[in-house]
Amino acid sequence: MFGLDKRDTTLLLIVAALVALAPFLLNPFPENSDLAQFNAGYPDLMQRFVIFGIFAIGFNILFGLTGYLSFGHAAFLGVGSYAAVWMFKLLSMNIIPAIVLAVIVAGVFALLIGFISLRRSGIYFSILTLAFAQMSFALAYSVLTPITGGETGLQLALDDPRIIGQQVTEGGNIPVPSLFGLEMRDSAELALGPWLFTFNIGYYVCAIIMLIAFYISIRIFRSPFGMMLRAIKSNQQRLNYTGLNSRPYTLAAFVISGMYAGLAGGLMASMDPLAGAERMFWTASGEVVLMTILGGAGTLIGPILGAGMIKYMENIISKINKTILHEWFYWMPDGLEDAMVSIVYPFIGKGWHLTLGIIFMLVVIFLPGGLVEGGQRIANFFRGRKAAKQEGKGTTEPAE
Amino acid sequence: MGILEVKNVGKRFGGLQALSNVNLSVAENTVHAIIGPNGAGKSTLLNCFVGKLIPDTGSVMFDGQSVLGRSPHEINQMGISRVFQTPEIFGDLTVLENMMIPCFAKRDGSFELNALSGVMSQKDIIERAEHVLEDMNMADKRHMHAASMSRGDKRRLEIGMCLSQEPRLLLLDEPTAGMARADTNNTIDLLKEIKEKRDITIAIIEHDMHVVFSLAERITVLAQGTPLVEDTPENIKGHPKVREAYLGESA
Numbered sequence: 001m002f003g004l005d006k007r008d009t010t011l012l013l014i015v016a017a018l019v020a021l022a023p024f025l026l027n028p029f030p031e032n033s034d035l036a037q038f039n040a041g042y043p044d045l046m047q048r049f050v051i052f053g054i055f056a057i058g059f060n061i062l063f064g065l066t067g068y069l070s071f072g073h074a075a076f077l078g079v080g081s082y083a084a085v086w087m088f089k090l091l092s093m094n095i096i097p098a099i100v101l102a103v104i105v106a107g108v109f110a111l112l113i114g115f116i117s118l119r120r121s122g123i124y125f126s127i128l129t130l131a132f133a134q135m136s137f138a139l140a141y142s143v144l145t146p147i148t149g150g151e152t153g154l155q156l157a158l159d160d161p162r163i164i165g166q167q168v169t170e171g172g173n174i175p176v177p178s179l180f181g182l183e184m185r186d187s188a189e190l191a192l193g194p195w196l197f198t199f200n201i202g203y204y205v206c207a208i209i210m211l212i213a214f215y216i217s218i219r220i221f222r223s224p225f226g227m228m229l230r231a232i233k234s235n236q237q238r239l240n241y242t243g244l245n246s247r248p249y250t251l252a253a254f255v256i257s258g259m260y261a262g263l264a265g266g267l268m269a270s271m272d273p274l275a276g277a278e279r280m281f282w283t284a285s286g287e288v289v290l291m292t293i294l295g296g297a298g299t300l301i302g303p304i305l306g307a308g309m310i311k312y313m314e315n316i317i318s319k320i321n322k323t324i325l326h327e328w329f330y331w332m333p334d335g336l337e338d339a340m341v342s343i344v345y346p347f348i349g350k351g352w353h354l355t356l357g358i359i360f361m362l363v364v365i366f367l368p369g370g371l372v373e374g375g376q377r378i379a380n381f382f383r384g385r386k387a388a389k390q391e392g393k394g395t396t397e398p399a400e
Numbered sequence: 401m402g403i404l405e406v407k408n409v410g411k412r413f414g415g416l417q418a419l420s421n422v423n424l425s426v427a428e429n430t431v432h433a434i435i436g437p438n439g440a441g442k443s444t445l446l447n448c449f450v451g452k453l454i455p456d457t458g459s460v461m462f463d464g465q466s467v468l469g470r471s472p473h474e475i476n477q478m479g480i481s482r483v484f485q486t487p488e489i490f491g492d493l494t495v496l497e498n499m500m501i502p503c504f505a506k507r508d509g510s511f512e513l514n515a516l517s518g519v520m521s522q523k524d525i526i527e528r529a530e531h532v533l534e535d536m537n538m539a540d541k542r543h544m545h546a547a548s549m550s551r552g553d554k555r556r557l558e559i560g561m562c563l564s565q566e567p568r569l570l571l572l573d574e575p576t577a578g579m580a581r582a583d584t585n586n587t588i589d590l591l592k593e594i595k596e597k598r599d600i601t602i603a604i605i606e607h608d609m610h611v612v613f614s615l616a617e618r619i620t621v622l623a624q625g626t627p628l629v630e631d632t633p634e635n636i637k638g639h640p641k642v643r644e645a646y647l648g649e650s651a
Binding site for chain 2: 003005216219220222223224225226227228230231233234235237238239240241242243244245248249252256
C-alpha cells in the first residue's frame with residue numbers, strides 16, 4: 001500500500017493508530033486518582049510529542065543514514081519558528097502559509113550551513129554545525145532584535161498588518177492561529193465515568209503532518225537515495241571510487257533534515273504563536289541527538305519513541321515534588337519514609353535530567369540500537385521460546 | 401600509444417622524493433604489473449592515477465585525456481576502477497546492495513536525487529547486480545552482510561563491483577596481500593577469467609612474484625621512485641638490475 005512493502009505499511013498503520021488514539025492511550029488513569037499526574041494526554045504535551053517526533057524523524061534522515069552528526073539542528077527549528085510567526089504577523093493567522101514558509105526558510109538556511117559544514121566530516125562537521133547554531137542563537141538574541149524580538153522573543157501584536165487575514169478579533173484581541181477557521185487551541189472533551197479525554201484540533205493537525213512526514217521518511221529510507229546515504233555511512237571512500245560524488249548526497253540529506261526541523265518549528269509556532277531565541281540554544285540541538293540515539297538511530301520508528309520518551313520525562317517526572325513523594329511513601333515508618341524520600345528526591349522535579357542521563361547511559365551501553373533494539377530483543381526472546389516449543393513438538397511427534 | 405600514458409611524473413612529500421621522472425605506458429588490453437621493493441613508490445604512483453594525489457610534475461593521460469586535478473569519482477566515471485589493498489566494500493550493506501551501488505553509478509552518473517522510488521522497483525539495476533553476482537559465483541551470498549564475509553569473498557565482491565561498471569582500466573593494489581595461498585590462487589584464476597572474457601586493461605601492483613608472473617604480460621620495476629626497467633616477464637626474471645634491487649643480490 002502507498003508504494004510501501006508489507007512490513008512498512010504495517011508500521012505506518014500502527015503509528016497512525018497510536019497517534020490517533022493517543023488521547024486515550026496517554027490518559028490511562030482516572031481524573032482524580034493519585035496516578036492522574038502520570039497522564040500525558042493533555043493537548044500541550046501531546047502536541048509536543050508529535051512536533052518533536054517530526055524534528056527527530058528529520059534528524060534521523062541525516063544522522064541515522066549518513067552518520068553525519070549535526071550538533072546544530074535546533075537552529076533550523078528556530079528559524080522555522082521565526083518564519084512562521086512573521087507570517088502570522090504579516091499575512092494571516094492561517095497556519096498553512098506559515099508552515100510552508102517555515103519549511104522553505106529552514107531549507108534555504110540548511111543549504112547555506114550545509115554547503116559550508118559538509119566540507120568536513122566527523123567531529124569537525126559536528127563542531128562547524130554547533131558553531132553555526134550558536135552563532136544563530138547569539139544573533140537572534142542580540143543583533144537581529146528587530147527581526148527576532150531579541151530577549152523577549154517574537155510575539156504577535158494588535159497592530160500587526162495581517163494583510164489578508166483578520167487583524168483584530170471582534171472582542172479586540174489578537175486572533176489565534178487557525179486552519180481555515182478551525183482554531184488550533186479548540187478542544188472537545190469526553191468524560192467517561194471518572195476518565196476525561198481531550199481531543200485537541202492542534203494536536204490532530206500536528207499528528208496528520210507527522211504521519212505524512214513519517215511516510216516520506218520511510219520512502220526516503222527505502223529509496224536508492226537512502227541506499228546511497230547508507231553507503232556513505234558505511235564507506236565513503238568506496239563510494240567516491242565507484243564514481244559517485246558523496247557531497248551532493250550529504251547536502252541533500254542535510255537540507256531535507258533541515259526542512260523537517262523547519263516544519264517542526266513552524267508547527268510549534270502554529271500551536272503557540274511566539275518564537276524565542278532559546279529554541280536555537282545548543283541544549284536544544286543536543287536534545288534531538290539524545291532523542292534519536294535513545295530511540296535508535298537509523299531505525300524508522302526509533303526517533304519517534306525517543307522524542308516521546310524524553311518529552312514525557314521532561315513534563316511528567318519534572319512535576320513530581322517532595323509533597324507527592326511523601327504521599328507515596330506515607331505508609332512507611334516515619335524514619336524510613338524520610339530516608340526513601342531523600343533517596344528518590346534527586347531523580348525527580350528539577351532532577352529529571354539525572355534520571356534521563358542514567359537511562360541514556362544504560363541504553364547506550366546495553367542497547368546500542370536504542371529502544372528499538374530493546375523491543376527487538378524482547379520480540380526475539382518470545383519468538384525464540386515459541387520456536388523452541390515448536391521444535392520440541394517436532395522432535396516428539398515422529399516418535400509417536 | 402597506450403591507454404594510460406604517464407609522463408615525467410614526480411611527487412615529493414616534504415623531504416622525501418617519492419616519485420621522480422616516472423614514464424610509463426600501459427597498452428590497451430594487456431595486464432601490466434608494477435613491482436618493486438617496499439617504499440619504491442608503487443602505491444603513490446597508483447594514487448596519482450585515481451585522483452587521490454596530484455603529482456608535482458608531469459602528466460597522467462587516460463585515453464588521451466588528463467586525469468590530473470579531477471576528483472576520484474570523475475576519474476572513475478572516465479572508466480578507471482580501483483581495487484584497494486584491503487578490500488573496500490560497504491560493510492553495513494548486503495552483498496546485493498553492494499553490487500547495486502556501482503550499477504546505479506553506471507546508469508545515473510555521479511549524482512541522482514532518486515528519493516521517492518523504491519530500491520526494489522529498480523528492476524534493471526537488480527537484474528544487472530544479480531547477473532554480476534552470478535558471474536562472480538556469489539549469488540548464494542546475496543543477502544549476507546558484506547562485513548561478515550571472508551577476506552577472499554570481500555575481495556571477490558570488490559572486484560565484481562569494479563567490473564559491474566565495465567571499466568576500461570582496472571587498477572589492482574596488491575589484490576592478494578594478506579591472503580592465504582588458496583585465496584590467492586582463487587584470485588589469480590578470477591583475474592585470468594576476467595581477462596579472457598572481456599576487453600579490459602589491468603594494471604596491477606603486487607608484491608607476490610607468483611601472482612605477477614602468472615598474470616602479467618608487461619612488467620615495470622620501480623625502485624626508489626623511478627622505473628628501473630620495463631620488459632616482458634621472461635626478461636625481467638633474469639634481469640640483473642632487478643635481482644639487485646629486489647633481492648639485494650650484488651650483480
